[in-house]
Amino acid sequence: MSRPSRLIRNPRWTRTLAFKAAAFITVMCCALATMLGVLVHVQVTNQTVGQSRDVALSKLAEATDAYEAGDALAPNASVDPDGLPRELKALAAAGERGTMVADYRGRPLMWAAGPAAGGRALAVAVEYGQQARTIEALDNAILWSSGLAIGVTLLVGAVAVARVTRRLQATAQVARRISAGDLDARVDDPLARKSREDEVAAVAAALDRMATSLQGKLLSEQRFTADVAHELRTPLTGLHAAAELLPPGRPTELVRDRVAALRTLTEDLLEISRLDTGKEQLDIGAVELGALAHRVVAASGAAADVVVVRDRVVETDRRRLERVLGNLVSNAHRHGAEPVIVTVDGPVVTVRDHGGGYPEYLVLHGPQRFRTEGGARGHGLGLTIAVGQAEVLGARLAFGNADGGGAVATLTLPSGASPLGAV
Known part of the structure; x- marks a missing residue:
């Protein structure tokens, strides 16, 4: 054979x-x-x-x-x-x-x-x-x-080509940094500042102009989001106080429910604006992942199974980690189907539901603000906040769909964690 x-x-x-x-x-x-x-x-x-x-x-x-x-x-x-x-x-x-x-x-x-x-x-x-x-x-x-x-021509050509390729590699590296979120990255090619620029300098200059324009638009969007959230906070506080004074009844319950939804949306927008600034400070402490997963599930008020394969103690910000897992569990209940399973396997925590799975755009490009598909409820902010908080923690949050159906969110915490009970 x-x-x-x-x-x-x-x-x-x-x-x-x-x-x-x-x-x-x-x-x-x-x-x-x-x-x-x-x-x-x-x-x-x-x-x-x-x-x-x-x-x-x-x-x-x-x-x-x-x-x-x-x-x-x-x-x-x-x-x-x-x-x-x-x-x-x-x-x-x-x-x-x-x-x-x-x-x-x-x-x-x-x-x-x-x-x-x-x-x-x-x-x-x-x-x-x-x-x-x-x-x-x-x-x-x-x-x-x-x-x-041939040898002299090849040597001279190799030197010339190497210079061009180095400039192209520098431009590609800056483009990768920009795509990763570093909007301050610039090529700053010296030839781009001259009146007679070559093709590589033209590409570098175009990339720098694009990054500057993109940075300006994103900063404007972030300022707008923060300003809107701050401006809404005061009237919503008054509206919430007024709703509490309404007489009991179905209309009052509807008003209070909508006011609570608006307050949650405003708080989410404020949190996203703080994450966008990149100035969040961590409060590091020892956290037992298995116990934290149980607390998050209990706080969600919804049924979910916690499976601890290998427990682990990690040095991280407990509040932010609870925020990430809480948003993942909440999203699984809101957009997926039971059973929802939270698995702790060393420094890796997964949240899986048995619904229709994540949309294709979310798996490929990550969550996007105010984008939902298939008539799903929500504003797409919960997963956006989870990704932002995970980045602050130095963790990696990935989204995928299980072979048997259902959405799977995998949170991988930074290395350096120790097994439970280790000295």
């Missing part, structure tokens, strides 16, 4: 811009050097061979005249000499003239042959060693110069 083939992936560094640019430069330099080298080699070889051929044919003409006149032949001319290529001998026997370069006794010679009496060949051999060495030296020079040119 054949084993399934495994997908082989290229190393990550081969997918970088620097590697691709270096590979492109290398390929183009090699192609250009090869093309120029071939052109120079062919041109010089044709010229050298042509000159030697002209000399050989001239000497063959002199030898032919002497042969026909019955005079003695020159030392380099003879009839059917040893070493004459068979191709030239056959050509001469057919009554034609021709030339060819061939080695004879380890020496390159330019042969020229023509017809002689009796179907024989009159041939002349001209030294071709100097020309062959010239062509060989030229080929070596082309190879060395091409290699040197």
